[in-house]
Amino acid sequence: xxxxxxxxxxxxxxxxxxxxxxxxxxxxxxxxxxxxxxxxxxxxxxxxxxxxxxxxxxxxxxxxxxxxxxxxxxxxxxxxxxxxxxxxxxxxxxxxxxxxxxxxxxxxxxxxxxxxxxxxxxxxxxxxxxxxxxxxxxxxxxxxxxxxxxxxxxxxxxxxxxxxxxxxxxxxxxxxxxxxxxxxxxxxxxxxxxxxxxxxxxxxxxxxxxxxxxxxxxxxxxxxxxxxxxxxxxxxxxxxxxxxxxxxxxxxxxxxxxxxxxxxxxxxxxxxxxxxxxxxxxxxxxxxxxxxxxxxxxxxxxxxxxxxxxxxxxxxxxxxxxxxxxxxxxxxxxxxxxxxxxxxxxxxxxxxxxxxxxxxxxxxxxxxxxxxx
Ligand SMILES: C[S@@+](CC[C@H](N)C(=O)[O-])C[C@H]1O[C@@H](n2cnc3c(N)ncnc32)[C@H](O)[C@@H]1O
Numbered sequence: 001x002x003x004x005x006x007x008x009x010x011x012x013x014x015x016x017x018x019x020x021x022x023x024x025x026x027x028x029x030x031x032x033x034x035x036x037x038x039x040x041x042x043x044x045x046x047x048x049x050x051x052x053x054x055x056x057x058x059x060x061x062x063x064x065x066x067x068x069x070x071x072x073x074x075x076x077x078x079x080x081x082x083x084x085x086x087x088x089x090x091x092x093x094x095x096x097x098x099x100x101x102x103x104x105x106x107x108x109x110x111x112x113x114x115x116x117x118x119x120x121x122x123x124x125x126x127x128x129x130x131x132x133x134x135x136x137x138x139x140x141x142x143x144x145x146x147x148x149x150x151x152x153x154x155x156x157x158x159x160x161x162x163x164x165x166x167x168x169x170x171x172x173x174x175x176x177x178x179x180x181x182x183x184x185x186x187x188x189x190x191x192x193x194x195x196x197x198x199x200x201x202x203x204x205x206x207x208x209x210x211x212x213x214x215x216x217x218x219x220x221x222x223x224x225x226x227x228x229x230x231x232x233x234x235x236x237x238x239x240x241x242x243x244x245x246x247x248x249x250x251x252x253x254x255x256x257x258x259x260x261x262x263x264x265x266x267x268x269x270x271x272x273x274x275x276x277x278x279x280x281x282x283x284x285x286x287x288x289x290x291x292x293x294x295x296x297x298x299x300x301x302x303x304x305x306x307x308x309x310x311x312x313x314x315x316x317x318x319x320x321x322x323x324x325x326x327x328x329x330x331x332x333x334x335x336x337x338x339x340x341x342x343x344x345x346x347x348x349x350x351x352x353x354x355x356x357x358x359x360x361x362x363x364x365x366x367x368x369x370x371x372x373x
Pocket of ligand 1: 052
């Protein structure tokens with residue numbers, strides 16, 4: 001499977017427009033700061049962007065970020081600006097042609113960002129085998145990935161490796177494609193469906209269980225959006241499987257329980273994160289208004305307390321009194337409803353080879369910022 005994917009991203013595709021499932025993605029609704037960040041990136045890198053979401057975790061200054069399946073490096077060069085000169089970004093990819101584009105522009109971006117030393121490097125290798133690239137245990141602050149893990153033939157190994165290399169309290173923040181049911185084996189053998197990030201996708205419930213099994217006890221959904229396939233031939237080939245592009249964050253935190261429990265704890269966000277002064281969204285279920293006490297589960301308490309966000313919160317309470325299950329304030333991620341909404345809209349009558357936009361819906365505090373990848 002690795003060879004099929006290498007051929008697809010190294011030889012078949014020549015640019016973002018060749019993709020058959022997200023051709024309509026534009027950056028129209030990005031925040032002004034993200035627009036500036038992307039405008040600083042070399043055109044050749046931008047033209048070979050094959051992501052399915054916007055991967056922009058908050059609070060990255062000084063962090064070491066690792067991008068799994070970095071491709072031509074668009075997200076790496078965006079992160080290079082967000083981590084600043086004291087941070088560092090490492091991109092990993094297995095496809096020579098993609099890495100050649102990424103490597104060709106290291107010096108261009110160093111100069112563009114005004115850095116004395118380049119803060120970006122690219123490694124050739126497999127995301128299932130980060131040990132072969134000498135990426136040490138507990139060494140990375142934040143892992144990102146954009147439309148890649150669905151392409152891996154061994155997703156358990158990938159998640160295991162991510163858990164190994166993350167520092168305690170670190171996280172992977174990533175966009176990927178998920179299916180609403182297990183994809184039948186014969187569809188996985190279709191190189192076009194696989195290369196287009198469809199038939200390698202995990203059933204989302206299996207993904208969450210896999211993440212939990214390697215130690216990411218509470219997968220946090222940030223946003224999601226149904227992918228529609230307007231190309232009749234491709235849509236027929238994929239049978240009755242529906243796909244969603246979703247952004248998750250998985251924290252490496254200790255002391256988490258299998259369910260969120262209520263210990264009557266609150267946190268107060270201090271409003272001290274740049275560009276998130278009024279509120280901060282952790283995930284679909286947890287948005288913190290600055291200077292306002294917010295109820296949280298014991299799991300969210302542990303996660304925030306061990307993360308790089310801790311110093312931006314005041315923590316109130318302890319674990320001495322248990323009140324039962326923590327009631328989620330937001331709706332659960334409902335894959336089927338997501339697609340029901342999508343199917344309700346008028347289907348395209350043409351036979352174009354593009355889908356409707358694959359970008360995730362913006363998080364609550366990003367509503368005026370990003371609606372597309
Ligand atoms: C859909 S593209 C996304 C590239 C990039 N993240 C972006 O947003 O433009 C998938 C990339 O993942 C890489 N890839 C897929 N499976 C991989 C694996 N097992 N190990 C390393 N790289 C992999 C491919 O070579 C390709 O560059």
